[in-house]
Amino acid sequence: MSPLLLLAARSAWNRRLTLGMTLIAVALSVTLLLGVERVRHEARNSFAQSVAGTDLVVGARTSPVQLMLYAVFRLGEATHNIRWQSYRAIAENPAVAWSIPLSLGDSHHGFPVIGTSSAYFEHFRYGDAQALAFSAGKPFAEIFDAVLGAEVAARLGYRPGNRIVLSHGMGDVSLAEHTDKPFTVVGILAPTGTPVDRSVHISLEAMQAIHLDWQGGAPLPGLSIPAEYVRKFDLTPQEITAVLVGLKSRAAVFKVQRDLNTRSAEPLLAVLPGVALDQLWQVVGIAERTLLAVSAMVVAVGLAGLVAVVLAGLGERRRELAILRSVGARPSEIFVLLTAEGLFVTVLGALLGAALLALLTALLGPLAQAHYGLAIRARWISSDELALLGAVVAVGLVASLLPGYRAYRISLADGLTPRL
Amino acid sequence: MTSETVIEIENLRFRWSRGGEFCLEIPAFEVRAGERIFLYGPSGSGKSTLLGLLGGVLVPELGRIRLLGSELTRLKPSARDRFRADHVGFVFQQFNLIPYLSVVDNVLLSCRFSARRRARAMAAGGSLHDEAARLLAHLDLEEALHRQGVTRLSVGQQQRVAAARALIGRPEIVIADEPTSALDAERQAAFLALLAGECRAAGSTLLFVSHDRRLAVGFDRELSLASISPACGEGRAA
Numbered sequence: 001m002s003p004l005l006l007l008a009a010r011s012a013w014n015r016r017l018t019l020g021m022t023l024i025a026v027a028l029s030v031t032l033l034l035g036v037e038r039v040r041h042e043a044r045n046s047f048a049q050s051v052a053g054t055d056l057v058v059g060a061r062t063s064p065v066q067l068m069l070y071a072v073f074r075l076g077e078a079t080h081n082i083r084w085q086s087y088r089a090i091a092e093n094p095a096v097a098w099s100i101p102l103s104l105g106d107s108h109h110g111f112p113v114i115g116t117s118s119a120y121f122e123h124f125r126y127g128d129a130q131a132l133a134f135s136a137g138k139p140f141a142e143i144f145d146a147v148l149g150a151e152v153a154a155r156l157g158y159r160p161g162n163r164i165v166l167s168h169g170m171g172d173v174s175l176a177e178h179t180d181k182p183f184t185v186v187g188i189l190a191p192t193g194t195p196v197d198r199s200v201h202i203s204l205e206a207m208q209a210i211h212l213d214w215q216g217g218a219p220l221p222g223l224s225i226p227a228e229y230v231r232k233f234d235l236t237p238q239e240i241t242a243v244l245v246g247l248k249s250r251a252a253v254f255k256v257q258r259d260l261n262t263r264s265a266e267p268l269l270a271v272l273p274g275v276a277l278d279q280l281w282q283v284v285g286i287a288e289r290t291l292l293a294v295s296a297m298v299v300a301v302g303l304a305g306l307v308a309v310v311l312a313g314l315g316e317r318r319r320e321l322a323i324l325r326s327v328g329a330r331p332s333e334i335f336v337l338l339t340a341e342g343l344f345v346t347v348l349g350a351l352l353g354a355a356l357l358a359l360l361t362a363l364l365g366p367l368a369q370a371h372y373g374l375a376i377r378a379r380w381i382s383s384d385e386l387a388l389l390g391a392v393v394a395v396g397l398v399a400s401l402l403p404g405y406r407a408y409r410i411s412l413a414d415g416l417t418p419r420l
Numbered sequence: 421m422t423s424e425t426v427i428e429i430e431n432l433r434f435r436w437s438r439g440g441e442f443c444l445e446i447p448a449f450e451v452r453a454g455e456r457i458f459l460y461g462p463s464g465s466g467k468s469t470l471l472g473l474l475g476g477v478l479v480p481e482l483g484r485i486r487l488l489g490s491e492l493t494r495l496k497p498s499a500r501d502r503f504r505a506d507h508v509g510f511v512f513q514q515f516n517l518i519p520y521l522s523v524v525d526n527v528l529l530s531c532r533f534s535a536r537r538r539a540r541a542m543a544a545g546g547s548l549h550d551e552a553a554r555l556l557a558h559l560d561l562e563e564a565l566h567r568q569g570v571t572r573l574s575v576g577q578q579q580r581v582a583a584a585r586a587l588i589g590r591p592e593i594v595i596a597d598e599p600t601s602a603l604d605a606e607r608q609a610a611f612l613a614l615l616a617g618e619c620r621a622a623g624s625t626l627l628f629v630s631h632d633r634r635l636a637v638g639f640d641r642e643l644s645l646a647s648i649s650p651a652c653g654e655g656r657a658a
């Protein structure tokens with residue numbers, strides 16, 4: 001058996017240029033397939049990790065998926081806010097154990113700014129119900145204090161004591177800035193692998209204060225309230241964006257949800273994060289499956305190319321097959337020889353594809369994190385990915401049986417003297 | 421010893437397609453151990469077909485083929501392949517070599533498929549490589565060529581490498597199917613002499629087939645295919 005495989009390897013090496021091209025095609029298609037699977041997996045993972053222990057997410061009436069996107073994942077913008085009174089009513093509801101108000105809309109170098117209360121540091125949970133921890137400093141206390149997520153601090157090189165200026169609105173370029181009211185970094189959170197890492201946290205009062213002399217998207221002309229005077233104003237917010245709610249008893253969740261959805265003073269939407277996430281997966285699932293199917297198709301194209309190349313080479317190898325027969329090779333060994341050649345390229349392509357993916361995640365992972373908040377870490381191959389690789393090799397084996405079988409038929413028909 | 425029968429054919433009939441004409445009809449044919457036989461006939465007369473039958477790659481419709489006392493026609497296909505690997509060496513007309521193997525690896529190909537010939541080659545030369553090198557040297561292929569790829573060799577050199585492959589491990593039977601027809605006249609004679617000499621040294625029986633009767637020099641027996649297969653091809657017309 002092993003001299004046969006050695007022969008297959010030598011023969012493949014002899015035709016390394018053509019087989020090399022198909023090897024590249026197979027490897028790239030495998031990289032695509034594994035890449036789609038990895039992004040899919042990591043996206044689900046990081047989304048699922050983003051919120052834990054929260055029973056309800058409440059915002060202005062919109063779609064549950066939309067609400068989750070901005071309230072939990074801090075992606076996109078809320079079209080409507082909820083009134084402060086509505087928030088107070090939720091907070092004072094006897095069934096509610098704790099509530100975290102969230103006010104969104106500003107940013108700092110593209111990172112979202114979250115106006116919230118100290119309840120955030122106390123009650124927010126992520127992953128397996130882990131609490132937030134500080135890697136440096138402490139929660140905000142003074143009005144212009146800010147607490148940074150781990151990634152914000154790491155990427156912008158901030159430490160407690162640094163002064164930062166927030167921008168009005170979301171986005172990267174040419175925003176109006178709140179230059180007159182700079183913030184002081186007082187705390188930096190430990191990494192969580194969730195959108196918290198990408199957030200700048202300030203108090204709701206500060207959020208109100210920086211917008212005192214603003215209307216709509218711009219500063220009011222002729223009006224400027226210096227930072228030291230803001231305390232003279234009532235800094236109670238008029239509106240916030242969303243609320244994360246923890247209940248005293250989980251059993252009450254559907255009742256509270258129903259009450260919020262139907263009996264509030266303004267149209268509100270309360271969703272169970274798990275249910276909303278499922279809806280999100282249903283939306284995303286179609287795209288995921290389509291992508292996966294397309295990349296599987298690309299792998300099929302790569303393997304078809306491989307089979308075509310091996311088959312095309314058979315014609316000029318009839319002499320070679322006859323020689324092998326003359327020294328005693330059985331037709332079944334000819335079959336194995338040609339099948340092994342295709343399988344060989346498939347296995348090599350699968351390994352190369354996996355290696356390429358590792359390289360790409362190492363190189364592009366930080367970019368995906370920065371631009372999409374997707375934590376795609378370079379890590380050892382997962383069992384799902386291994387199963388995909390196994391499937392590729394299995395399909396490659398089945399496909400390679402075709403040239404194997406052709407060679408088998410040829411060697412039976414030709415015997416020792418091929419007639420050309 | 422010399423009277424031992426190596427090839428024995430009885431009442432053989434072979435045709436390529438059912439219902440077609442018989443390509444070969446051989447009432448009786450025998451070759452004794454150590455003999456060197458020259459078999460000639462025009463092209464298309466069925467010489468290569470006969471060699472395919474002797475190699476166990478083709479099976480007759482009727483009759484028996486016995487090689488070294490084993491009845492080839494009774495063996496299963498895989499056992500026939502095994503028998504060929506162990507006991508028969510082949511040299512063909514042209515393109516006898518695997519293009520992606522070195523000279524030595526082409527010679528050793530016979531040993532890859534037969535444990536018996538591997539063992540005999542090792543016993544003769546000490547190691548497989550030494551035995552291959554020894555044979556190649558006997559066939560006038562200098563050391564420098566041994567590690568080379570075969571595609572750079574001349575046709576004459578290629579045929580000598582093929583001869584070494586047929587001879588290594590001293591198979592009882594060496595079958596040559598027009599091995600010289602791609603060579604020019606001088607080289608034909610030289611190749612023949614080398615092949616015959618090595619067969620004698622290895623104690624192998626040589627069955628040499630050609631359409632060109634002029635080559636039949638120095639053989640123990642010279643016969644036409646028509647004489648052993650009277651009903652066959654051109655032989656029938658003659």
Ligand SMILES: Nc1ncnc2c1ncn2[C@@H]1O[C@H](COP(=O)(O)OP(=O)(O)O)[C@@H](O)[C@H]1O
Pocket residue numbers: 413414419436443461462463464465466467468469470
């Ligand atoms: N694989 C084959 N299938 C069908 N007919 C064949 C095959 N090989 C040879 N023949 C036929 O058998 C006859 C003998 O051919 P062959 O044995 O090659 O003759 P030679 O070797 O004497 O030139 C020819 O008529 C040829 O057409």
Ligand SMILES: [Mg+2]
Pocket residue numbers: 464467468469597
């Ligand atoms: Mg012939």
